[in-house]
Amino acid sequence: MNTKKSHELFNEAKRFIPGGVNSPVRAFKSVGREPIFVDHGKGSKIYDADGNEYIDFVSSWGPMILGHGHPRVISALSETIKGGTSFGAPTSLEVMLAKMVTEAFPSIETVRLVSSGTEAAMSAIRLARGYTGRDKLIKFEGCYHGHSDGLLVKTGSGAATLGIPGSAGVPADYVKNTLSVPYNNLAATEKVVEKYSQEIAAIIVEPIAGNMGVVPPVQGFLEGLRKIATRFEIVLIFDEVITGFRVSYGGAQELYHTKPDLTCLGKIIGGGLPVGAFGGKREIMNRLAPEGDVYQAGTLSGNPLAVRGGIETLKILRQDDVYQKLEKRSRNFCKEIEGIFRESGVPVRINRVGSMFTIFFTDSEVLDYFTAKHCDTESYAQYFREMLNGGIYLAPSQFEASFLSLAHSDEDLEKAIKAIGGAVKSFKA
Ligand SMILES: *Cc1c(COP(=O)(O)O)cnc(C)c1O
Numbered sequence: 001m002n003t004k005k006s007h008e009l010f011n012e013a014k015r016f017i018p019g020g021v022n023s024p025v026r027a028f029k030s031v032g033r034e035p036i037f038v039d040h041g042k043g044s045k046i047y048d049a050d051g052n053e054y055i056d057f058v059s060s061w062g063p064m065i066l067g068h069g070h071p072r073v074i075s076a077l078s079e080t081i082k083g084g085t086s087f088g089a090p091t092s093l094e095v096m097l098a099k100m101v102t103e104a105f106p107s108i109e110t111v112r113l114v115s116s117g118t119e120a121a122m123s124a125i126r127l128a129r130g131y132t133g134r135d136k137l138i139k140f141e142g143c144y145h146g147h148s149d150g151l152l153v154k155t156g157s158g159a160a161t162l163g164i165p166g167s168a169g170v171p172a173d174y175v176k177n178t179l180s181v182p183y184n185n186l187a188a189t190e191k192v193v194e195k196y197s198q199e200i201a202a203i204i205v206e207p208i209a210g211n212m213g214v215v216p217p218v219q220g221f222l223e224g225l226r227k228i229a230t231r232f233e234i235v236l237i238f239d240e241v242i243t244g245f246r247v248s249y250g251g252a253q254e255l256y257h258t259k260p261d262l263t264c265l266g267k268i269i270g271g272g273l274p275v276g277a278f279g280g281k282r283e284i285m286n287r288l289a290p291e292g293d294v295y296q297a298g299t300l301s302g303n304p305l306a307v308r309g310g311i312e313t314l315k316i317l318r319q320d321d322v323y324q325k326l327e328k329r330s331r332n333f334c335k336e337i338e339g340i341f342r343e344s345g346v347p348v349r350i351n352r353v354g355s356m357f358t359i360f361f362t363d364s365e366v367l368d369y370f371t372a373k374h375c376d377t378e379s380y381a382q383y384f385r386e387m388l389n390g391g392i393y394l395a396p397s398q399f400e401a402s403f404l405s406l407a408h409s410d411e412d413l414e415k416a417i418k419a420i421g422g423a424v425k426s427f428k429a
Helices: 004-016 071-081 092-104 117-132 186-199 221-231 251-255 304-317 322-344 369-373 377-389 410-425
Strands: 038-042 045-048 053-056 110-114 136-140 178-181 200-205 235-239 262-265 276-280 349-353 356-360
Touching (some): 117 262, 117 276, 221 235
Parallel strands (some): 200 235
Antiparallel strands (some): 038 045, 262 276
8 A cells, every 4th residue: 555645745734734634533543553645536435645545434424325426416516516605695405405304304393504513413402401491411421412512521430420521621611511421321311310300401312323433222212311301391302413314314213213302413414515404393493593592603504505415415315225225235244244253253243223333342242432442442443454455444443433325336345345354364463
C-alpha cells in the first residue's frame, strides 16, 4: 500500500487544521497509524490520494446507504444546483422531504429540518424541556447524541452518574441536569425516574446503539422506556440519526414496534449532504417558534441542495425489497465472518441489526457500555491495519458500526471475507 501523498497531505493538514482533521476519529489515533486522504468514491469503493482502492464499510459513518456517487442522486443534485444553492426562504423541496419523513415515520406528525444530527438532538431536548417545563434529562451510557454541551456527559459506572462533563470546556452547571444510566437496564432507569419523577423532561436513547459499536436493545427495553415515559409524562426521544432509514424505512421504531414522542434523524436523510431533522407529535412540535415559545433556527436549514440529496435517496430506499436485500446480505456476510473467527480461535462477538454491525474483540456478550469497554482494542487496531492493507476500509475504532450499502456486490463481500481470513492469520504469530 502506497501512502506517500496521504502522508504529505496529513502533514500539511496539521499546519492548518487542529490535529489535521475536522472530526477527531478521522485521525486514526486509536488504530495506531496515519489516516488515508480520500480522493473520490464510486459505488462500494473509495480511492485515496495515493491511488489505493478500498471497499468501504464506513459509508461516511452511515449516510451512504446507496454507495458513493449514485447516478440518480448525482443527476438530481446537478439539476437542483443550477437553480441556486441557498435562499434562506421556503422552497417546495423542503416540504417534499418533510412529507416523505412523516410518511415513513407514523410517529412524526410534523418535522423541522436542520443541518446536522447534533442540532437535531440539541433542539429536540430544548423542545422537550420547553414543553414539559422540566429540566432534567436521562441519557444512556455509551449513546452519542452529537457534541452539544448538555449531551457530552462522561459515562460512568454504577446505577446513575450525575452529570460529569465528558469534555473540557463544558461547565459542570450545563450537565448537572443530565442523568446517565446504563444502556439496556430498565431497572436502573426506573430507579432514576422514580427519584426525580417530576423533574425529568426527556429520556433520549439510540433505539439501537451505534456509537459504542452496535448494541441492539434487549427485549422489552424500548417498550419499557415507553411505559415509564408515558406514566411520568416524560418526552421519549429516539435518536434515529443512524438507524432512521437504515434498519428499515421507518427506522428502529418500526422494527421494534415502539413509538417515541420525538425522533431525531440525520445521516441517511441527507443522502451524503448535511441534513438533520427532528419531529414528532404535533402538540409538542407546535411549541416551536414561530408557533410557540421554544426558539430554534438555521441559516442553511432546509437547504435545497442538501434536501434534494435526501429526497432522491429516500425515493430509492422506499422501493419494495431494499431492506430485505440488505438484511439477507448482511446476515450471510456476518455468518461467514463468524465462521472464520471461530475456526481461528480469535474470540469475537458480532452484534448486528440489518445492515449495521460490529465485530467486538471480546469473549463475552456486549450489552452495554461496560461490556463494550471490555473489548481488546489492541486486537481491533491490528485487525484494522491488516484489513486496510488488504484493501478494506473499516471504522478506525472498535466502538463504531460497520455498514453495508446497496452498492456492495457479492464480489466485494467475497474479497472482504478473503481479507478477513488473511487478517486473522496475523493473530497466530
Ligand atoms: C452521528 C450521530 C449524531 C450526530 O450527528 P452529526 O451529524 O454528526 O452532528 C447524533 N446521534 C447519533 C445517534 C449519531 O449517530
